[in-house]
Amino acid sequence: MNIKDLQRENIKTLKPYSTARDEFKGQASVFLDANENSYGSPLPANYNRYPDPLQLDLKDAISKIKGVPIENTFLGNGSDEAIDLLFRAFCNPGKDNVIILPPTYGMYEVSANINDIELRKVDLLPNFQLDLEKIAEAIDANTKMIFICSPNNPTGNSINRTDIETILANFKGLVVIDEAYINFAKQKTFIQELIEYANLVILQTFSKAWGLAALRLGMAFSSVPVIDILNKVKPPYNINQATQDLALAALSNIQQVNEWIKSTVTERARLTAELEKISIVKKVYPSDANFILVAVTDALNIYNALVNEGIIVRDRSKVSLCEGCLRITIGTIDENNQLLTVLAKI
Known part of the structure; x- marks a missing residue:
């Protein structure tokens, strides 16, 4: 699967904003390039400099715990930012559609509505598992994403792994598995399957098991083409320095x-x-x-x-x-x- 074929045409040709920190590579002691306050900040820690736009130190620490390379990792202002960026990068407003599986996390629907993307709802079965037959019926040539929350919110159950694998193997769009609650589950994460499926996107968060909901820090793991596209469309400094510093400190207390x-x-x-x-x-x-x-x-x-x-x-x-x-x-x-x-x- 060629992920670039899934993205919007205008995103293919988009030139992302180039930050001062993107243009400079190497070591320096005098920074006069980004119009920052050179005197410091009125806080115990200095936050007068812009943060690393790609959060490389934090991603490196995460990779040691998750076993996912930096190039397969995206960090967002909560998982909600990653969800919104997926809509903005891959779905054409007024043309494309996505599938969600109610009852499920409400932000998928909100982001679809904000971005003017048709939302197709396929209810879970009474046992809160996937209705594979109706999902297949809902898919057409303009279906770009299917969102699967596992463990599911608000039902709490994990989705049958073989059913998810069936969708991954047959659907030609992105399969987004939201694993916000995976730390509390017996079922293992789908992270190991990243190398098998270019269209797999896994969402995780620091808001639940890590106890850092106030920091608003979410993770997306996927193939390099998907991560490159997310980095292309994200705001330049989407993760502030205080969040990066605090998350790094938390990772040392696993x-x-x-x-x-x-x-x-x-x-x-x-x-x-x-x-x-x-x-x-x-x-x-x-x-x-x-x-x-x-x-x-x-x-x-x-x-x-x-x-x-x-x-x-x-x-x-x-x-x-x-x-x-x-x-x-x-x-x-x-x-x-x-x-x-x-x-x-x-």
Whole structure:
């Protein structure tokens, strides 16, 4: 597959913005090229210089953990930036379409609407797995991307690996697998398959297991042609220096992150078992994420009752296939106990 055939014609000929840091290569001590404040910044750390536009030091540290070469890695202002750039680079407004698989992460639809791209929805089966037959029926010559969230948000389950491989092997557009919650799953990442499929894009994030949601740092892994195109269309300095510095520091503390993952998985099992004992809970769906989807007797009133007690969950009762359901993030032991106490009283 030639990835360049998938991109928009105007992107093929686009000349990206050339930054001062792109034009200079080598070592220097006096920088008078980028119209920065040469005196420094009013902070303990100096942030007066523009950051590395390609975040090479941070990507190098990530590659040591993920096993993905720098040239196959893109960093975005959250995964949302990578999602938006995929639309902007590969989808022609008013002409092309993408497929999403509800219930799923809402930003795929928002980005499609912002970029004037037709959205084709193929609902998951009742067991929250892919309907391969209907997906095949939805694909036409103008279908550029299929988004698969696994583990899926808001249902929490992993998508059958063989079904994803079937799509990868047969679809001639980009297959975007959103692995935001992969750290909490038994199923392994699709990163190992990058060398087999040029059309595979994997999204991961620092917002979940890494506990860095406030930094807004997302990762996309793909073949070199896809990454080159994303780097071509991104804003010049999309990842600020403070984020790069803090993420680098966090990567040196992976042991703490792994401990949090183990605690979350343990609490997920405990919370599931305790919720199943409560009369207003109809079903707790199996989860590979750091949240669980819970079917209850009266979602809206239970949600409001929790709010009144200062406990906030997510009401997903109006989402396709999630009627009557609340999505509950796995909290600390104390937070989960508070939730269980209030639900028992309700």
